[in-house]
Amino acid sequence: MGTDPIKLVQGGAFLIESSTPDDIFTPEDFTQEHRMIVETTRAFVDGEIRPNADTLEHQDWDLTVRLLHKAGELGLLAADVPEEYDGLGADKVTSALISENISRGGSFALSHGAHVGIGTLPIVFFGNEYQKKHYLPKLASGEWISAYALTEPGSGSDALGAKTTAKLTADGQFYVLNGTKQFITNSAFADVFIVYAKIDGEKFSAFIVERGYDGVSTGAEEKKMGIKASSTRSLILEDVQVPVKNLLGEPGRGHVIAFNILNIGRYKLAVGCVGGMKEVIQTTVKYAKSRKQFQTEIANFPLIQQKIADMNLRCYVTESMVYRSTGEIDRRLDAMGGHPDGRTVANAIAEYALECSVNKVYGSEALDFVADEGVQIHGGYGYVQEYYVEHAYRDSRVNRIFEGTNEINRLLIPDMLLRKAFKGELPLLQVAQGLQQELLGMMPMANTTEPLGVEDHILNMARKIFLFVGGTAVQKYMQNLKDEQEILADLADIITEVYALESALLRTKKALASGQEASLKVAMVEVYSREALSRIEGHAKAILAAMEEGDTLRTQLAVLRKLTRVEPINAKTQKRQIAQAVIAAERYLV
Amino acid sequence: MNILVCLKQTFDTEERIVLENGHVKEDGVRFVINPYDEYAVEEALRIKEEHDGQVTLVSVGPTRFEEAIRTALAMGADEAVLGDDPALFGDEFTISKVLAAIISQRPYDLILAGNQAVDDGSGQVSVRLAEELGIPHISMATKVEVEGNKVTVHRDAEGDTEIVTGVLPMVITAQQGLNEPRYPSLIGIRKASKKPLTHVTVQDLKLSAEDLAGRINVLETYLPKPKEAGRVLSGELTDVVRELAEALHTTEKVV
Numbered sequence: 001m002g003t004d005p006i007k008l009v010q011g012g013a014f015l016i017e018s019s020t021p022d023d024i025f026t027p028e029d030f031t032q033e034h035r036m037i038v039e040t041t042r043a044f045v046d047g048e049i050r051p052n053a054d055t056l057e058h059q060d061w062d063l064t065v066r067l068l069h070k071a072g073e074l075g076l077l078a079a080d081v082p083e084e085y086d087g088l089g090a091d092k093v094t095s096a097l098i099s100e101n102i103s104r105g106g107s108f109a110l111s112h113g114a115h116v117g118i119g120t121l122p123i124v125f126f127g128n129e130y131q132k133k134h135y136l137p138k139l140a141s142g143e144w145i146s147a148y149a150l151t152e153p154g155s156g157s158d159a160l161g162a163k164t165t166a167k168l169t170a171d172g173q174f175y176v177l178n179g180t181k182q183f184i185t186n187s188a189f190a191d192v193f194i195v196y197a198k199i200d201g202e203k204f205s206a207f208i209v210e211r212g213y214d215g216v217s218t219g220a221e222e223k224k225m226g227i228k229a230s231s232t233r234s235l236i237l238e239d240v241q242v243p244v245k246n247l248l249g250e251p252g253r254g255h256v257i258a259f260n261i262l263n264i265g266r267y268k269l270a271v272g273c274v275g276g277m278k279e280v281i282q283t284t285v286k287y288a289k290s291r292k293q294f295q296t297e298i299a300n301f302p303l304i305q306q307k308i309a310d311m312n313l314r315c316y317v318t319e320s321m322v323y324r325s326t327g328e329i330d331r332r333l334d335a336m337g338g339h340p341d342g343r344t345v346a347n348a349i350a351e352y353a354l355e356c357s358v359n360k361v362y363g364s365e366a367l368d369f370v371a372d373e374g375v376q377i378h379g380g381y382g383y384v385q386e387y388y389v390e391h392a393y394r395d396s397r398v399n400r401i402f403e404g405t406n407e408i409n410r411l412l413i414p415d416m417l418l419r420k421a422f423k424g425e426l427p428l429l430q431v432a433q434g435l436q437q438e439l440l441g442m443m444p445m446a447n448t449t450e451p452l453g454v455e456d457h458i459l460n461m462a463r464k465i466f467l468f469v470g471g472t473a474v475q476k477y478m479q480n481l482k483d484e485q486e487i488l489a490d491l492a493d494i495i496t497e498v499y500a501l502e503s504a505l506l507r508t509k510k511a512l513a514s515g516q517e518a519s520l521k522v523a524m525v526e527v528y529s530r531e532a533l534s535r536i537e538g539h540a541k542a543i544l545a546a547m548e549e550g551d552t553l554r555t556q557l558a559v560l561r562k563l564t565r566v567e568p569i570n571a572k573t574q575k576r577q578i579a580q581a582v583i584a585a586e587r588y589l590v
Numbered sequence: 591m592n593i594l595v596c597l598k599q600t601f602d603t604e605e606r607i608v609l610e611n612g613h614v615k616e617d618g619v620r621f622v623i624n625p626y627d628e629y630a631v632e633e634a635l636r637i638k639e640e641h642d643g644q645v646t647l648v649s650v651g652p653t654r655f656e657e658a659i660r661t662a663l664a665m666g667a668d669e670a671v672l673g674d675d676p677a678l679f680g681d682e683f684t685i686s687k688v689l690a691a692i693i694s695q696r697p698y699d700l701i702l703a704g705n706q707a708v709d710d711g712s713g714q715v716s717v718r719l720a721e722e723l724g725i726p727h728i729s730m731a732t733k734v735e736v737e738g739n740k741v742t743v744h745r746d747a748e749g750d751t752e753i754v755t756g757v758l759p760m761v762i763t764a765q766q767g768l769n770e771p772r773y774p775s776l777i778g779i780r781k782a783s784k785k786p787l788t789h790v791t792v793q794d795l796k797l798s799a800e801d802l803a804g805r806i807n808v809l810e811t812y813l814p815k816p817k818e819a820g821r822v823l824s825g826e827l828t829d830v831v832r833e834l835a836e837a838l839h840t841t842e843k844v845v
């Protein structure tokens with residue numbers, strides 16, 4: 001390490017080197033300003049969104065728009081817009097905190113998120129001066145609402161396979177757009193759409209399309225499983241004349257915009273999942289304390305407590321991950337000094353594209369788990385629409401689908417890592433090769449005298465397991481690894497587990513080092529690290545067994561066993577203690 | 591017009607009170623502006639917006655109060671004074687002496703405060719403050735109108751409304767229903783970090799040891815008894831009345 005006070009960590013580097021607690025940003029590092037912004041967001045949710053929850057669920061779009069305007073008046077739409085365009089130019093942690101807390105008010109968060117994120121950011125990052133001046137102040141205030149139109153009926157995951165076309169008019173003044181976009185959030189009321197189309201059927205490009213242009217219309221409202229407070233329709237473009245000045249970025253470079261926006265969509269999605277989890281935990285714990293069976297609150301039953309502990313744990317880990325990534329992006333932006341232009345910001349985020357996908361997969365599955373257990377603890381009442389948790393369960397499901405399905409993201413995670421390695425940006429393969437020798441010898445023992453020494457050891461072992469099985473897979477399949485989707489998904493899961501565990505562990509150590517009361521955090525990491533290691537072991541076994549057999553396999557499994565040798569702890573007692581603290585606090589607790 | 595607002599930071603009303611070694615545990619507790627003081631802040635801002643002027647927050651309490659002060663600054667107050675020197679802390683008697691000492695050093699036309707704090711609920715500090723400053727007060731305001739130096743206040747008088755007029759300078763305390771406090775906007779929050787917050791210590795104020803010595807000794811802190819299931823008395827009316835009177839005397843010991 002150099003003498004720099006703050007170390008910039010490369011995306012993906014967590015797999016080959018360990019960080020120190022000071023290297024990462026944690027929720028314990030929120031500033032007073034951050035906390036005040038949380039309070040304002042919560043006040044907005046409690047005062048404006050919750051009282052209107054029913055009306056919003058029944059799709060009163062005028063109300064949605066009014067509430068978006070109100071959010072705009074408070075500045076809740078302006079965080080990511082630079083100050084020179086009437087925004088706040090706030091850090092990404094601020095914008096994440098807004099998203100997290102808006103998400104506690106149900107699926108209105110989708111309307112908000114689509115507007116401030118994928119709807120506004122393409123212009124922030126890739127707009128020219130005219131586009132920024134013309135659109136951003138109105139988007140920051142909520143005077144105009146934005147939507148993002150990438151997906152088509154025939155192209156979802158294969159976004160670049162879009163069929164919408166753009167053709168320059170003979171006088172060179174307009175692009176004429178034709179096509180249909182599918183599942184467009186905010187489409188009922190958006191004033192502005194970021195639309196992707198292929199110029200001359202070839203050059204994939206992005207356009208700013210206003211609702212008022214002739215030929216723009218929307219289809220019927222989709223009848224969705226959940227997130228009903230958000231509008232989802234198709235966007236129909238029939239000979240829409242879009243002024244040439246509304247081409248966003250360069251012709252044929254739309255994929256750069258699309259991929260960058262996806263990165264943001266992904267980590268923001270995970271941030272929203274944290275808000276959702278906290279809400280489910282709070283509601284469920286309160287329910288478990290009010291519901292009596294066999295003359296006692298069901299919160300007193302150990303099996304219910306085990307669920308509550310697991311819910312709190314998942315939320316702790318996700319929260320640690322997403323704010324670590326967000327803080328990392330902020331540090332990178334800070335290091336650039338001054339006001340970096342939009343593309344620079346997008347590049348800083350792209351550095352952590354892998355982490356964005358990791359957060360997306362982990363966060364969406366954590367929320368699904370938490371919502372599912374939330375319903376379970378509610379019993380029959382959890383299956384009834386009057387109860388919040390029933391909505392939460394349905395609303396949660398889509399997170400595994402949009403912003404790139406979790407399957408697509410699982411394929412992307414190792415792919416992005418290997419690209420970095422092959423480009424020489426990350427010495428992954430060198431480290432993996434260096435490990436081979438080490439694996440044949442004795443493994444170092446855990447340092448049991450240090451606090452969290454065993455958990456440190458588990459993390460190191462997890463990292464070695466990844467390098468071991470990942471390195472073996474690369475050696476075996478080389479370029480053909482891309483066809484081994486099952487192995488890629490297992491590798492993605494190991495990578496995700498490593499990032500998750502390290503984020504929670506470092507956060508816990510940072511809290512301990514600062515002298516804060518951290519016993520709950522310690523208990524959570526002790527339990528979680530062992531569970532994570534056994535999941536990692538499972539993925540590693542699956543990968544090895546898919547690649548080799550006989551003696552080779554047996555030798556490899558012997559190596560794996562060395563890497564997974566950890567004494568278990570009494571998770572039963574630990575989880576009871578975690579749950580009891582959460583139950584006493586009646587909310588997510590760290 | 592110079593408007594001062596007395597402000598205290600309290601537990602969020604939804605927080606559960608936990609005692610540890612005879613003290614209320616503050617770890618991990620969510621703090622807010624005392625809700626009644628928040629009405630006072632809002633009213634001050636409305637009066638300022640209508641008549642022009644300067645809103646200054648005055649507070650005595652630990653440094654953590656800064657968060658509540660910053661919130662009120664983010665709502666739109668202009669500056670703040672915080673006596674966060676532990677030598678200044680004490681009971682209602684002491685706090686009102688300290689507030690008076692801080693306030694008498696600066697110009698003021700109107701002093702607004704919450705009618706009580708939601709934590710100790712004494713409702714004494716602002717009234718004592720008016721006394722210390724030798725100015726009148728009107729408490730429990732549900733509506734405040736200022737015209738020149740004339741003030742008309744609707745006050746909550748045990749459920750009825752009493753209309754009281756007075757002349758500035760004076761202290762007015764806010765009752766629930768006075769207004770709907772605004773949320774601090776993000777731009778307000780950002781500006782708040784640049785607004786002046788002056789810290790006051792015991793050396794800055796002319797106070798005697800006598801002024802600072804509180805009049806209350808806390809002997810014990812304990813939680814109220816958990817609520818038990820009620821009893822429904824039934825039977826002959828005279829028997830029921832006798833039973834009730836006896837229970838009030840001997841079991842509940844309330845009469």
